[in-house]
Amino acid sequence: MADTMPVDENCLFCKIVAGLIPCARVYEDEKVLAFLDINPINRGHTLVLPKAHFPSLLELPDSEGESLLRGLRLVAGAVQKQTRCGGFNCIQNNFASAGQVIFHSHWHIIPRFNSDGLPDWPGGAYSDSKEMEELARSINAHILKA
Ligand code: 5GP
Numbered sequence: 001m002a003d004t005m006p007v008d009e010n011c012l013f014c015k016i017v018a019g020l021i022p023c024a025r026v027y028e029d030e031k032v033l034a035f036l037d038i039n040p041i042n043r044g045h046t047l048v049l050p051k052a053h054f055p056s057l058l059e060l061p062d063s064e065g066e067s068l069l070r071g072l073r074l075v076a077g078a079v080q081k082q083t084r085c086g087g088f089n090c091i092q093n094n095f096a097s098a099g100q101v102i103f104h105s106h107w108h109i110i111p112r113f114n115s116d117g118l119p120d121w122p123g124g125a126y127s128d129s130k131e132m133e134e135l136a137r138s139i140n141a142h143i144l145k146a
């Protein structure tokens, strides 16, 4: 890994990447590390992260994309084989309102079973298709301005 890799010396996951704090390592390559979550939602719940410190998805550069996707795919497949889960959630929390606690971007691979009793996300509704189309256009306008 390049010497210029972004690091935050106060970040727990940077300390794990540096080997200063132990972890139950599942996978590692030049740019990605994966280890078991210390408080698993289900057994085998694994965290996958870029070794470099980026606080959220919004700071993550394109150059991290390929290695991260590869790490996610490898880890998810291996977790599924080992736990024999029916499926898995791949979740990333961004900012405190969404439940992010560690501000070093990371993805959760959570094994799921038909009978695991975890709640489904509630599904809402728009008042009509006009409201939905206007909202989509407004969000798209931010992308065009960026
Ligand atoms: P977040 O809520 O930020 O998306 O997720 C942070 C995750 O990190 C939590 O699921 C939490 O259980 C996990 N975690 C926090 N501290 C440690 C630790 O020291 N070691 C490991 N392996 N996981 C941790």
Ligand code: ZN
Binding pocket: 007, 008, 011, 012, 013, 014, 015, 052, 053, 054, 103, 104
């Ligand atoms: Zn960090």
